[in-house]
Amino acid sequence: MRRACQQQRHIMIDINGLTFAYTDKTPIFHDFSWHVTAGESWAVIGPSGCGKSTLLYLIAGLLRPRQGHIRVARENVPRKAHRGRTGLILQDYGLLPWATIRENVALGLRIQRFYKQSRWQDKPDKVTQQVERWLQRLGISEVSSHYPNQVSGGQRQRAAIARTLALQPDVLLMDEPFSSLDALTRENLQRLTLELWQETQLTTVLVTHNIEEAIYIGQHILVLHNGINSKPLVFANSDAGQTNYRREAHFLAQCNALRRILQEQQHETA
Amino acid sequence: MKRRDIAIATTIIIVIWELLAILLKLTVLPAPGVVLLTFARGMIGSLGYHFLVSFGRVLASIAISVVLATPLGLALGQSKRLNRLFSPFIYLLYPIPKIVFLPIIILFLGVGNFSKVFIISLILFFQILVVVRDAASNLRPELIASVRSLGGGRRALLRFVYLPACLPAALTALRVSIGTAVAVLFFAESFATTSGLGYYIIVETWGRLAYTEMYAGVVAMSLLGLLLYLIVDALERRFCPWLNQQEQPTL
Numbered sequence: 001m002r003r004a005c006q007q008q009r010h011i012m013i014d015i016n017g018l019t020f021a022y023t024d025k026t027p028i029f030h031d032f033s034w035h036v037t038a039g040e041s042w043a044v045i046g047p048s049g050c051g052k053s054t055l056l057y058l059i060a061g062l063l064r065p066r067q068g069h070i071r072v073a074r075e076n077v078p079r080k081a082h083r084g085r086t087g088l089i090l091q092d093y094g095l096l097p098w099a100t101i102r103e104n105v106a107l108g109l110r111i112q113r114f115y116k117q118s119r120w121q122d123k124p125d126k127v128t129q130q131v132e133r134w135l136q137r138l139g140i141s142e143v144s145s146h147y148p149n150q151v152s153g154g155q156r157q158r159a160a161i162a163r164t165l166a167l168q169p170d171v172l173l174m175d176e177p178f179s180s181l182d183a184l185t186r187e188n189l190q191r192l193t194l195e196l197w198q199e200t201q202l203t204t205v206l207v208t209h210n211i212e213e214a215i216y217i218g219q220h221i222l223v224l225h226n227g228i229n230s231k232p233l234v235f236a237n238s239d240a241g242q243t244n245y246r247r248e249a250h251f252l253a254q255c256n257a258l259r260r261i262l263q264e265q266q267h268e269t270a
Numbered sequence: 271m272k273r274r275d276i277a278i279a280t281t282i283i284i285v286i287w288e289l290l291a292i293l294l295k296l297t298v299l300p301a302p303g304v305v306l307l308t309f310a311r312g313m314i315g316s317l318g319y320h321f322l323v324s325f326g327r328v329l330a331s332i333a334i335s336v337v338l339a340t341p342l343g344l345a346l347g348q349s350k351r352l353n354r355l356f357s358p359f360i361y362l363l364y365p366i367p368k369i370v371f372l373p374i375i376i377l378f379l380g381v382g383n384f385s386k387v388f389i390i391s392l393i394l395f396f397q398i399l400v401v402v403r404d405a406a407s408n409l410r411p412e413l414i415a416s417v418r419s420l421g422g423g424r425r426a427l428l429r430f431v432y433l434p435a436c437l438p439a440a441l442t443a444l445r446v447s448i449g450t451a452v453a454v455l456f457f458a459e460s461f462a463t464t465s466g467l468g469y470y471i472i473v474e475t476w477g478r479l480a481y482t483e484m485y486a487g488v489v490a491m492s493l494l495g496l497l498l499y500l501i502v503d504a505l506e507r508r509f510c511p512w513l514n515q516q517e518q519p520t521l
Contacts, residue, residue, distance in 0.1 A: 114430075115421070
């Protein structure tokens with residue numbers, strides 16, 4: 001499946017004529033169209049309340065649009081045939097506090113077995129193997145029998161990523177995943193996100209309010225603003241994707257360019 | 271709670287009781303040795319029978335109330351609309367001391383086991399209902415969203431999120447209301463019946479001025495409460511292992 005995506009480079013996230021508003025509020029999106037090609041890494045940035053998290057929830061199928069269509073991997077959202085293939089990582093982890101890190105990482109696979117949708121329905125070994133693999137890759141094997149409140153914030157977020165990747169998603173949506181972490185942990189996880197993207201060529205959309213994070217991760221950056229978003233403003237950042245990008249002079253220039261765009265928008269909407 | 275600490279506390283209580291009995295020398299306060307001997311002998315005889323009857327009534331009430339209140343609490347906690355519909359009734363009925371319904375319940379259901387189980391179930395039902403509902407509705411939306419993104423639908427959410435989230439709350443509610451349940455049982459058994467510890471204490475011993483046996487009955491009733499407490503503890507250890515984990519952040 002994933003190999004096929006790579007060859008064809010088809011559209012992975014397809015938003016057409018999206019209109020969305022929370023009850024009684026002015027719309028956040030009106031006739032908004034936006035497309036993400038398979039394998040791309042995107043960042044979405046904008047001020048608080050501009051609708052960047054809302055956009056992710058809409059793509060994940062957790063909110064329904066008023067009008068318009070959202071399709072992920074050519075499938076209407078919410079995806080019926082491939083539940084759990086749109087990965088979503090939230091800021092506060094969403095780990096089950098009563099389950100160990102290992103149980104949390106296995107949760108998606110257990111849910112598949114629960115619905116008898118698992119491709120390894122009769123092979124629990126295979127599930128264990130997959131879980132161990134991702135625990136190892138995310139470097140949290142040592143704390144796998146701990147409960148979430150016994151490990152650090154960074155480890156919790158690693159567990160959330162492992163849990164999502166264990167389901168072999170075709171899209172990875174991240175909603176300000178690192179904003180409650182300290183600076184070093186945040187940089188480690190940003191680097192890890194890039195590494196994972198390079199390894200899996202997974203279509204990634206990361207919502208952030210942090211300019212450096214957007215420039216570091218997103219090859220394309222969608223800039224949203226307060227008020228009604230109708231036309232996507234895309235900032236090109238094609239040099240992103242290398243783990244040492246942060247140290248290049250060009251990185252800072254890009255950050256400044258993006259900062260200017262955000263400032264201009266703030267003036268316009270203010 | 272450590273077994274050793276409980277044993278020490280028990281010993282201290284018995285010693286105080288012994289001292290009081292020696293000092294006061296009253297027929298209405300027999301020494302613990304005599305009482306415990308009577309208790310031990312009684313437990314293989316008629317006291318044991320009454321103990322089992324009472325124990326059975328409480329267990330049945332717990333089972334019935336848990337089975338009825340948990341799903342309803344989960345449903346109310348998940349659905350804002352259902353909760354809006356039912357919460358005025360719960361608000362109204364929850365604070366009423368259910369014991370005052372006893373005469374009515376006896377009028378309708380008679381004096382047998384059923385009316386006793388019914389009144390205790392009624393008390394436990396509301397306690398469990400309210401805490402399960404609140405535990406379910408207080409779940410963080412982020413948690414629900416992330417489990418849904420893993421492919422969890424309604425049934426999976428119930429199985430993997432709501433149920434484990436409500437279990438400790440339900441057990442805590444049980445623990446808190448067991449005292450009330452036993453007290454109500456005692457009251458309900460103290461008249462118009464011929465079995466149970468309430469009957470044994472009030473009618474068979476107190477009424478006949480058999481004080482040693484009466485004390486043995488009180489010991490049996492205390493043991494009943496303690497036993498139920500220990501059962502809830504054991505259930506909690508078995509089903510909520512994460513509650514016993516200390517927070518120890520590792521970096």
